[in-house]
Amino acid sequence: MSSSPLRLKRASGWFAAGREVQHAALLLSDGAFKLFVWLCLHAERGSGTLAISIAELARPLHKSPTEIAHHWDELTQAGACCCVGPGRIGIQDRFWPYEREPTDCARQALSAYIAEVRRMFLYPACVHSSFSAADEKIATEWNLRGVSLQQVERAIRLGTVRKYLSLLNNTGGTPITTLHYFAQLVAEVEHTQVSDSYWTYLAYKLRDFERQWQHLNSRTRSRIPETSETK
Secondary structure, eight states, X not given: OOOOOOOOSOSSSOOOOSHHHHHHHHHSOHHHHHHHHHHHHHSOTTTSEEEOOTGGGHHHHTOOXXXXXXXXXXXXXXXXXEEEETTEEEEOGGGOOSOOOOOHHHHHHHHHHHHHHHHHHHOSTTBOOOOOHHHHHHHHHHHHHTOOHHHHHHHHHHHHHHXXXXXXXXXXXXXXXXXXXXXXXXXXXXXXOXXXXXXXXXXXXXXXXXXXXXXXXXXXXXXXXXXXXXX
């Protein structure tokens, strides 16, 4: 006996609850997940965003503004949602099952993000790279995941300090050639709870180690005898 095809009772007002929603269900508390589902049901399918303030969410969900604010904090910390502009909320890409329709504004924002990641990546002297297409892909993925430029900066700062320590202690070694070198460090920074003064101190140590490494390199090069061509 063949079964009849399933049909929706209503052609509109539904949402594709697939792997992304299942991930959110396992990650979020009940209250935060309820808020997440409500946002998904009302977000524009093409952009994954909707125009609403946090305070306005209290009434339809029958929650107090304090409860909504608490659940919203959980959503942002989990990387499920973010504010994409004044009075506008967005679902992060890994929690949104639909292909997004790129807008001029989104393309410009992504281009600016990639350019800043490129600048930060190529700045340290121990990085020897041309910022390849693979590097640009990684930067794009970070942007879609909601990784802030501050997190990227801190990951690069942490990674280059560790690289300089290795180069100085081992007298040699290879430079950093790909943005992928910092991929795990981005995740590490996301879960590291330290004060801002630590990152300021790390920036100071980075400059100090870089000077030491450049000085060591110049001394090493000066000891290499020049070879003359014999005829």
